[in-house]
Amino acid sequence: FFLSPAEFVKSATDLSMIPENTMIPEVAFVGRSNIGKSSLINGLVNRNGLVKTSSKPGHTRMMNFFKLGDKLSLVDMPGYGWKSRDEWGGMILSYLQNRKNLRRIYILMDPSHGLKESDAQIMKLLDSSGLSYQVVLTKMDRLSKTKYSAAKAEIEAELVKGSICCFPLVLGVSSKTKDGLDELRAAIVKASQL
Numbered sequence: 001f002f003l004s005p006a007e008f009v010k011s012a013t014d015l016s017m018i019p020e021n022t023m024i025p026e027v028a029f030v031g032r033s034n035i036g037k038s039s040l041i042n043g044l045v046n047r048n049g050l051v052k053t054s055s056k057p058g059h060t061r062m063m064n065f066f067k068l069g070d071k072l073s074l075v076d077m078p079g080y081g082w083k084s085r086d087e088w089g090g091m092i093l094s095y096l097q098n099r100k101n102l103r104r105i106y107i108l109m110d111p112s113h114g115l116k117e118s119d120a121q122i123m124k125l126l127d128s129s130g131l132s133y134q135v136v137l138t139k140m141d142r143l144s145k146t147k148y149s150a151a152k153a154e155i156e157a158e159l160v161k162g163s164i165c166c167f168p169l170v171l172g173v174s175s176k177t178k179d180g181l182d183e184l185r186a187a188i189v190k191a192s193q194l
């Protein structure tokens, strides 16, 4: 999948603007503002600047759809915390719940911040809708190996407690150093074939 060049398809601010429900397998990236969603998509498709990123939280304000040939569709989401919860929840949840070609949702978390209440809330919603998700820890380059492992273990322990639809492998990435991107690509390819 990642051999095809990535292209921008469409931005959507509400459900009516979402590209038609296609047969192309889709994966979506969610997480708090500034966690590194847009940077990760650029890293995954190896095209800096395909998706705009910013050090200011709340940069991505629309759902942005990208595709790799006709094999895979990637969706960048506004972070939670920028839109009011109801607004975020309303638009995005109904997309997540109704999107037939959505194979997996990637929830991004910063290992130096740990699992936040907003992450727990979204996981609960996904669990109650039976939607498959997987946790990706971002900005690995900011922590020493030891600190990263400890943070990851802590998050994994939280996941074991309650999550139902969580894919039982937490991945770590750095969009800066490109660490972990191959493993995530492999996971996405697998998920998209399910």
Ligand code: GTP
Residues within 6 Å of the ligand: 031, 032, 033, 034, 035, 036, 037, 038, 039, 040, 052, 053, 054, 055, 056, 057, 058, 059, 060, 061, 077, 078, 079, 080, 138, 139, 140, 141, 142, 173, 174, 175, 176, 177
């Ligand atoms: P919103 O669109 O506001 O929800 O944010 P986002 O989750 O899309 O984050 P974005 O990719 O725009 O990145 C936010 C900031 O984190 C930017 O300043 C990035 O350069 C930085 N960043 C993203 N990924 C990494 C990473 O792997 N390592 C480091 N050190 N910084 C990163």
Ligand code: MG
Residues within 6 Å of the ligand: 037, 038, 039, 052, 053, 059, 060, 076, 077, 079
């Ligand atoms: Mg963004």
